[in-house]
Amino acid sequence: DQQVKQNSPSLSVQEGRISILNCDYTNSMFDYFLWYKKYPAEGPTFLISISSIKDKNEDGRFTVFLNKSAKHLSLHIVPSQPGDSAVYFCAASVWGGGSNYKLTFGKGTLLTVNP
Amino acid sequence: EPEVTQTPSHQVTQMGQEVILRCVPISNHLYFYWYRQILGQKVEFLVSFYNNEISEKSEIFDDQFSVERPDGSNFTLKIRSTKLEDSAMYFCASRRTQPSNQPQHFGDGTRLSIL
Numbered sequence: 001d002q003q004v005k006q007n008s009p010s011l012s013v014q015e016g017r018i019s020i021l022n023c024d025y026t027n028s029m030f031d032y033f034l035w036y037k038k039y040p041a042e043g044p045t046f047l048i049s050i051s052s053i054k055d056k057n058e059d060g061r062f063t064v065f066l067n068k069s070a071k072h073l074s075l076h077i078v079p080s081q082p083g084d085s086a087v088y089f090c091a092a093s094v095w096g097g098g099s100n101y102k103l104t105f106g107k108g109t110l111l112t113v114n115p
Numbered sequence: 116e117p118e119v120t121q122t123p124s125h126q127v128t129q130m131g132q133e134v135i136l137r138c139v140p141i142s143n144h145l146y147f148y149w150y151r152q153i154l155g156q157k158v159e160f161l162v163s164f165y166n167n168e169i170s171e172k173s174e175i176f177d178d179q180f181s182v183e184r185p186d187g188s189n190f191t192l193k194i195r196s197t198k199l200e201d202s203a204m205y206f207c208a209s210r211r212t213q214p215s216n217q218p219q220h221f222g223d224g225t226r227l228s229i230l
Contacts, residue, residue: 034218043119043206043221044158051216089158095216100163100171101146103219107157 003027004092006106014114019077021109023090026071030092034103035064035075038087047088048075051095080113087111117141121207121222128197129230136192136225138207146210147190148219149182151175151203158206164190194227202229 005024013019021035031052036044050057050064050073057064063076077084087110091103120139128134140147149161162172164182172180181193190209194201204226208219 032216036221041223043121043223046218046220049216049218091158100165101210101219102148102160102163102171102173103150103158104160105158 003030004090004104004106006088006090006109008109009107010110010112012112012114013080015082016079019075019080019084019111019113021075021077021088021090021111023073023075023106024071025073025092027092027094027104028071029094030104032093032095032101033064033066033073034091034093035062036089036091037084038089038108044089077111080111082113082115085111085113119207119209119220119222121205121225123225124223125226125228127228127230130199131196134194134197134227136194136205136207136227138190138192138222139188140190140207140209141211141220142188143211144209144220145212146170146219147182147184148208148210149192150206150208150221152206152224153200153203161192161205197227197229199229202227 034049035047038044048062066073087108089108090106093101122137147164152158162176163170179195204224206224208221210219211217
């Protein structure tokens with residue numbers, strides 16, 4: 001069941017440059033999308049989210065873009081820092097009446113930011 | 116900042132034995148969740164819990180699984196007769212209900228190893 005796909009298992013960027021992580025989804029019912037960051041031996045940490053009524057949401061160095069027609073979202077990190085090195089998960093949810101807001105996750109992308 | 120806490124961090128159990136994983140959600144959160152991640156695979160939804168009852172469960176969450184909120188702070192996942200394939204990281208998450216579009220916050224997980 002590949003409702004949320006992160007096709008790049010890994011990404012390597014230089015410190016100070018932009019990191020772009022991509023995510024595709026197939027379920028058109030999804031209307032709330034989140035990015036989580038995960039360090040080894042820790043749980044996923046919420047980074048940023050976007051609802052389907054928007055196409056962009058920004059929080060400091062992190063920006064999420066949503067293209068509903070393409071069923072695609074991306075996370076931009078600018079500038080990238082070595083401490084950003086982690087696994088990044090894309091997750092999606094249905095945010096409707098009666099929904100339990102369960103999250104469907106992608107497989108994750110390992111980001112390595114080199115000093 | 117309030118956190119979701121999970122105990123133990125690592126549980127080793129013989130196949131066929133019962134195991135209870137414990138979670139303390141964030142205190143003003145009303146939605147609770149269990150997810151699991153088998154090594155090398157996606158984070159998968161198991162069950163959601165709201166208003167003292169299961170609100171949704173996945174196909175994985177069969178009769179061997181149960182959840183309980185025994186008091187005002189703990190949220191537990193019990194596996195009655197563990198199987199080798201239950202070996203995974205189990206994550207607890209919780210979420211506020213208001214304002215709308217609240218993300219789920221995760222604990223650091225319990226690594227369950229079935230021998």
